[in-house]
Amino acid sequence: MLTLIGGIILLIVGYFTYGKYIEKNFEPVTDRKTPAEVLRDNLDFVPMPKWKNGIIELLNIAGTGPIFGPIMGALYGPVAYIWIIFGCIFAGAVHDYMLGMVSLRNNGDQLPALAGRYIGKVAKHLVNLFACLLLLLVGTVFVTSPANLIQQALPFESNLEVIIILIFIYYLISTVLPIDQAIGKVYPWFGAILILSTIAIGITLFFSGYTMPELSPATLQNFHPKGLAIFPGMFFTISCGAMSGFHATQAPMVSRTMTDEQEGHFTFYGMMIAEGVIAMIWAAAAMSLFNGQTLSEMIDAGTASVVVDAVSKMLLGNVLGTVAILGVIVLPISSGLSAFRSLRIILADYLNIKQDTLTKVMTITLPVYVISYFLTKVDFNILWRYFNWANQVTAVLALLVTTRYLFLKGKNYWVTLVPGAFMLYACVVYIFSEPIGFNLGLSMISYIGGLIVTVILLAVYWQQGVKQKREMDPSSTLLHDEWPILTRNPELAKNN
Known part of the structure; x- marks a missing residue:
């Protein structure tokens, strides 16, 4: 109990x-204008209040991950708390x-566009590939996992x-609606269910008599x-509760609805802390109610949704x-x-297909859902494994993009470089050791070879950054953020 309370206090x-x-x-x-104000299109760029942006961000990033x-x-034991808290x-x-x-x-741009702007065109294509793969896997995982929970409930x-198809229909309708209608009106209710159910699980766990x-x-x-x-296993298993590249695809969507840069601490940093609290409660519940062998057997027999069902009803x-299970269902x-x-937004930006008509929106949306539907036929645990790796690679790329941003502007870039370098090493070791990569196992080759590759990649990245800064025009918008937001709207640029 002390670890759980102390962990939440630390967060x-x-x-x-x-x-x-x-x-x-x-x-x-x-007092700087935001994309929601300057580029308002009543589809993706729509001003919304701070409290609503916070709830949307929390629900966007949470999923079933935390x-x-x-x-x-x-399954790893109490050591999992350390990664949740400090991660x-x-x-x-x-x-x-x-x-x-x-x-x-930067205009509410998504990660691929930001990578192209701060690192280069090659990075833009690479990040676009990983972001699209990750989002497709995330979307599919978050169709199958709530479907399983609904069926059990x-x-x-x-x-x-039938449940899977109904979820797809809901997604399809909501994807093409303006964000303030599709998400803005529904998510506050989802958020209330999530918060109340999490509090209920946490409080009941304290007084349940189970040994934590x-x-x-x-x-x-x-x-x-x-x-x-x-x-590297635990750092991939516990991703959304500590660090997740999926969040790098969600934060830009919320940046298109914010009206004040000061909201960022609450909306972005704060909602991740809230996700950490959720992760602590569920990790404590799983460790308290089941021993490792039983927990492993339950997960192997189905998915973690079996454990969610059991924990909720036992407590x-x-x-x-x-x-409480409904509170979990709203997350994915x-x-x-x-x-x-x-x-849809990333593909539209990458293919330069303006989302100003229903036909253009559906041109991108429908093929994505068809592919995702066929992916639901793949075993969930396999999907989760690939999702984990693509997820953390995307997180590394996002941290490298933001490190370059801070470096070019002369700010403390170590705050993003250190976690980025750590997770890059974890990703390289993972691909060396796992069957989805070189299948070398967790041998000295994987650990030492992974370290060598990581150092080489970081050295190249660093050298390119130094060269970029040395050759940069002192008046570049990369240094001064001089209203790049206006470049998408020439008429507004004339008036500002």
């Missing part, structure tokens, strides 16, 4: 201390804030295929029943437990919708 303190430092380092300008991930991460404060929340704010300074026998494993020298070891190594009973549904919407 909150991190928000008011390190989060404020990150904000000060970026230097938001309160629940499924920590549940599976709980969230020093990596995940920094990642979300910086990418969201850089997007806000229904009091009568139901067809999983505490973090101590004796428990600071690997308890995974299958003996899977903590590094809250059948009726309130079902209500909201994030799945946001994933497909972001994918």
Whole structure:
């Protein structure tokens, strides 16, 4: 219990201390016009209030990640708490804030466009590939996982295929509606369900009588029943609860609805801290209610949704437990919708297809849903494995983009470079060791070879950055952020 309470307190303190430092380092300008105001199109660029942007950001980034991930991460034991707490404060929340704010300074551009602007054209194409792959996988995962939860929650026998199709129909309708109608009106209700259900699980867990494993020298070891190594496995398993590249595709969408740069600390950094709190509660619940072997068997028998169902009903009973499950269901549904919407925006920007008619919107949207539907036929655990790797590679790319932004502007870039370098090493080791890569296992070749490759990649990245800054025109907008937002609208540029 002390670990859970202490962890939540640390997350909150991190928000008011390190989060404020990150904000000060970026230097938001309160009277600067935002993309929502200058580029308003009543589809994606729509001004919305701070509280609503915060809820939308939380639901966008949450998905089943801060629940499924920590549940599976709980297999490693209390050591999982460390990555959730410190990963969230020093990596995940920094990642979300910086990418969201850089997007806000650049027309609300998505990650591929930002990579092209700050790193180069090759990076733009590479990031576009990973972002699209990630969003397609995320959207698919967040169709199958809520479908499984809904099927388990229904009091009568139901067809999983029908549930999946109904979710796709909801996504399709919502993807083509203006953001303030599709998301702005529904998400506050989803947010209320999520918050209340999380509080209910947390409070009930405190008074349930179950023994919560505490973090101590004796428990600071690997308890995974299958003996899977903590590094890099745990850092991929617990992603959305600590650091996730998926967030880099969601923050720009919210940057298109903000009206004040000062909102960033609450909307981007703060909502990631909130996600960390959710992750702590579910990791504690999984460790408290089940031993590692039982937890592993439950996950292997289905997905982590089996554990969610069991935890909710064991702590809250059948009726309130079902209500809590609804709180979990809204997470993947909201994030799945946001994933497909972001994918439409990225593809439209990349292919230069202006989203000003329903025909153009559907031209991109329909093929995406068809591909995703066929991906739902793939085993969930396989999808999750590929999603994890693509997710963290995208996070690394986002951190490298924001590091370059800070470097060019003469600010403290170590705050993004350090977590970026750490996760780059984890990604390289993962691809060396896992079957989806070179399948070398966690051998010395994987660890040492991964370190060598990581150092080489970072050296090339650093050299290019130094050259870019040395050759840059002192008046470049990359240095001064001189209203690049107006370049998309010549008429507005004349009047400003």
